[in-house]
Amino acid sequence: MTMQTIYDTIETVARDLYWKALKDIPADVRAALGRALETERKDGNATAGEVMFTIIRNVQTADEQDTLVCQDTGLAVYKLLVGSKLTLDLAEVKARVRRGCERATAEYPLRSNSVHPLTRKNTGTNTGEGLPIIKMDFVAGSSTLEIHMAPKGSGSENMSFLRMLNPSEGMKGIKKFVLQCIFESGARPCPPMIVGVGIGGTSDVAMQLAKEASTFREIGSSSLDPDMARLEAELLEKINMTGIGPQGLGGSTTALAVHIEWAHTHISQCPVAVNVQCWRGERASATITADGKATYHGAS
Ligand code: SF4
Known part of the structure; x- marks a missing residue:
């Protein structure tokens, strides 16, 4: 495999994680929502119980219809944990994550939220000056790249x-x-x-x-x-x-x-x-190995 392969994978993963985070609520969040429903029902608060039931139904409907949990596609935040044993061109990594974000927006398609802060002109791509937000940290002794994604709602x-x-x-x-x-x-x-x-x-x-x-x-x-x-x-x-x-x-x-x-x-x-x-607690992650293989981590 050539080094190009891992960059292609990074781009695909950056795209897919954006969709996955918007559609598939993490298991720990689902469990916490379920506990909240039980608490409200135990407390005999009919309104709060109904709201929690509706929230959980919302998550189930998104699962059944393979659609977004909420209309706000957020601002894309990526956190990359780069293993110290990987040899990567980090400028290229950032460029590919950005491209993945643009592709997610165009190919789904997703609502673009990225606007100029003064003119409010929308770039149409969910990218722009400083967007997507890409944070990088390094993990000693690791030979994998972890990508965590969260579309942060407004x-x-x-x-x-x-x-x-x-x-x-x-x-x-x-x-x-x-x-x-x-x-x-x-x-x-x-x-x-x-x-x-x-x-x-x-x-x-x-x-x-x-x-x-x-x-x-x-x-x-x-x-x-x-x-x-x-x-x-x-x-x-x-x-x-x-x-x-x-x-x-x-x-x-x-x-x-x-x-x-x-x-x-x-x-x-x-x-x-x-x-x-918010309750949506949206996030998704994947691990990429040096040979360009990606493993997505289950949300539900
Ligand atoms: S705060 Fe969260 S659940 Fe509420 S509209 Fe925004 S993204 Fe959706």
């Missing part, structure tokens, strides 16, 4: 927040800020939501951590840091006590999960970012 992405807290505000300040963000979000990000929190680093790093937490973490996974894991559990409990509930119509399930990603920070800083993901 209703939830608009619910993004950053505050540079004074370190003296401590844990109390962090909790207060996260809860303020949830109250401000209300029904707009289509709850039950997945709340991503980024703590530490610089302002831009905190936002990136929050996005990673909301978008790419498996629901039910806890932070490896015990203090962060405790904070995740406490915030989830408090958020679900707000009563915002499914689609903001009241209930016990405002959030399916709270995930925190963190980094060390400056002695005089405490950046905290919040990025909300």
Whole structure:
């Protein structure tokens, strides 16, 4: 096999993952939605139970009809984990991911959401200046390329927040800020939501951590840091006590999960970012080996 093969595969995978993420909700998200339905029924909240039932029916209908779960095709976010044992032209990799995104848009076809921020002119391709978003990281000792894809919908992405807290505000300040963000979000990000929190680093790093937490973490996974894991559990409990509930119509399930990603920070800083993901929790992934073979990871 020539090196061209792996680039062709990357392009195809980038295309297919966009479609797959829009149509096939991940198994952990489905399980969390099912638990939310049980909770609302157990609590005797007829409206919340009906909303959760409708959401789950929506997912089943998309399965049966092989169609999109929601009309918002989002902004394409790709996360690439490049094995250190692979020899790749990374500029070509990025170009192929972009091409895959364009092909997904043209061949399905998908609604294009990419517009110039001032003129609002649509490129028609879901690509453009800075789009798709392609993040790359490297994995020591690995000889595979992992591609993770998430089409980030606007209703939830608009619910993004950053505050540079004074370190003296401590844990109390962090909790207060996260809860303020949830109250401000209300029904707009289509709850039950997945709340991503980024703590530490610089302002831009905190936002990136929050996005990673909301978008790419498996629901039910806890932070490896015990203090962060405790904070995740406490915030989830408090958020679900707000009563915002499914689609903001009241209930016990405002959030399916709270995930925190963190980094060390400056002695005089405490950046905290919040990025909300809607119930759709859309993401898909695949692994590509050096010989150009792709394995798609099952969502359902
Ligand atoms: S927030 Fe999510 S579920 Fe709601 S309209 Fe946007 S993509 Fe769809």
